Amino acid sequence: MKVIVNVSLKAGVLDSQGKAVHHALDSLHFEGVSDVRVGKQIILNLETTDEVKARKDVTQMCEDLLANTVIEDYEIELVK
């Protein structure tokens, strides 16, 4: 099973990269962008086909390693 993990800085934690990209978009005259957040995507291939197990395992991976929960949030997406 393919699992996609998206990690980004928590709301309220200043995202300097997002801010810089936002400025760059402004200077390229892309209008109407109200906010930009830059995160990272981690794509995992798991042997299991059990969705409950996959979510449980990946949650633990995020808590232990993939995200630093002091400053980051994570979202887990199971892809069949």
Added chain:
Amino acid sequence: MKVSILQFPGTNCEYDTQHAFEDLGASTEIIWHKSETIPADTDLLVVAGGFSYGDYLRSGAIAKFSPVMRAVKEYASKGGKVLGICNGFQVLTEAGLLPGALKRNEHLHFISKHHHLKVINNDNIFLEKLNENDVVNIPIAHHDGNYYIDQNGLKELYANNQVLLKYSDAEGNDKNPNGSVDSIAGICNKEKNVFGLMPHPERAMEAILGSDDGVKMLQGFLK
């Protein structure tokens, strides 16, 4: 006085650190990260600077799972003294031995220059040879040195005198190079045996190289 210095793949300040402490009269040993123990006669354990595991995923995120880190946690929990410099500070926050986290510098640049620091609390072994409000000139060299901690965590740091150093100008006025919360450059744990800072005192040991203010800092650990 025995100083053990951790070396991960990508560490690059272990020999500077060794040179600095040996100059001060300590004996030293470099400990490869695969070691499951640290020398029993260790008086100070230094997590040296560099780019452990190429800073992959996050600075310090992978180093915290190295075999030696279990021994480091045990050593610290028994009151052993631990000093994390630069990447070592990042490793200690990732490992949960120090509160908070280090983010990408506010203006996204890698910063490498001398910077003044103001001593905030000296009621600890690390800074006891300095006075509060003293200003020292110490090199910084980092990309991810933007210290973050939430408001409650920050209050706790102040309440327990855990804020050690702040970035400043030569007069001690606040000057923030990287966006750190309250310009914080270095902290310790509540028990005051685990210390972390982004600047490099081991690179400020001789006036001819720009500053010898690091001597007074590292000397604090010597018996």
